[in-house]
Amino acid sequence: MPVAVVLVLSFMAGCNYHGRLKRGFYKTPDFDDKIQARVMVAADKFIQHSFSFNDGNLTPVNSFQIRTDDGAAVAAADALGTLFSEVEVNLYKYRSQYDYVAELDYRVQEDSEYFSTLEESDGFLWLKKYRVPKFRTTVLLTLRNPKTRQSVIQLSAGTTSNLKFNNAALGAYWFNRATLTLLFPLIAPVYVSSAGDSIRETLEQDLRTCLRQIMREMEENRIVFAPGVSAAFARNDARYRELLEKTVYIETPNGHGSGFFISQDGYLITNAHVVESFRDVRFYLYEDYPFEPQTAEAPFRYARVVKVNTARDLALLKAEGKYPYFELETDRSQYQTGAAVVALGNPRNEFWSVTEGIISALKNDNGIDTIQTDTAYTHGSSGGPLVLRSSGKVIGVTHKGIRSDKAFGINFAITAFEVKRTLGITFPIDEESLLRQELERLPLKPQKAGNLPQVRKNYVK
Secondary structure (H helix, E strand, O other): OHHHHHHHHHHHHHOEEEEEOOOOOOOOOOOOOOEEEEEEEEHHHOOOOEEEEOOOOOOOOOEEEEEOHHHHHHHHHHHHOOOEEEEEEEOHHHHHHOOEEEEEEEEEEEOOEEEEEEEEEOOEEEEEEEEEOEEEEEEEEEEEOOOOOOEEEEEEEEEEEEOOOOHHHHHHHHHHHHOOOOOHHHHHHHHHHHHHHHHHHHHHHHHHHHHHHHHHHHHHOHHHHOOOOOOOOOOOOOOOHHHHOOEEEEEEOOEEEEEEEOOOOOEEEEOHHHHOOOOEEEEEOHHHOOOOOOOOOOOOEEEEEEEEEOOOOEEEEEEOOOOOOOOEOOOHHHOOOOOEEEEEEOHHHOOOEEEEEEEEEEEEEOOEEEEEEOOOOOOOOOOOEEEEOOOOOEEEEEEEEOOOOOOOOOEEEEEHHHHHHHHOOOOOOOHHHHHHHHHHHOOOOOOOHHHHHHHHOOOOO
């Protein structure tokens, strides 16, 4: 019995392939007239992941895992070395020694095609299903100024290709078919090893293709590396800077949105769908730009979720510190059709964008005071302020819009009046009072005030 167990375990181990991209597979001639600059490929800024794949040709047991991080980082360095005079792979903390820092976002996904055919055998028609294994490779290469962290150039490429099995893998597969799987325990490990090498070689070829495309584009844009050329086009936000400084970029593990301060002591408003079910969220200030979202590197701050109303898509947050803030215009007589408004936010990571428009209409949306506006905003703008141009006060919270393929220029904001009414806000904000108000609506009975933070978790969504 122990011998049988050992044999089974050995067989299963042989049907699992663990490999990694080889170093130095990117080979191509250098460009003429190299750019005299030191470039570092940040090894620890690479998005590390393993590519996993199951083909199911011989057995559902076999699986393939390919590590891509080290080989891809070296391949990026080899590619950049064809254009720049000196390129090294190093840790991000040593970036100050270089002229540019290169960051690689490299992803591989299975993109197989499935189809079926009818085949006749022994007078019967049999439905047979087939799969054509395909891989989708996408590469994003960013060069940054190590001092300012501004992006100097960002180029991307992608390709989809069929898995190309080598002769050894094909031979093992067809030999297994010819022997009616009688030698399957011996053939399967050979097949898995050969097929794994084929997968690795296909990934290397696709990454090489993407890097070559990126390097051709970078060579055509080499003028951005010429002496005297600014690394980034400076923002000229003086006209709206006061408003932008009151607006924040909010980040969760699932996405991002916008928000804005409504008090000096750090209370923020955003949409409930921005914070989702998280107790705390990260946020960035206008002064923090440039920064890299979804990284562990500062600058970022944390805001605590105080109160959420999911039905009306509103949330109140609290950050520590003192901040410039907006006043809420809760007088509904100031919401007038045709009045000029400004929306601020971070649509699709276009940080601190400003769009202008007018109030198109006022409406009651299932009991919620809502402003319709033609002011443009999209994913990422959610939770940002809609500001009345004449007063600089917030009259609404960016809420939702109708998809551009359905209609154009129809967007909605929840009014500041509704924000104050829904969240029960009074100034100065009394958080303890807000908690008590909410608890009164819940089938919960706290024993004493000291239990309030413990009870809060029952209703913060």
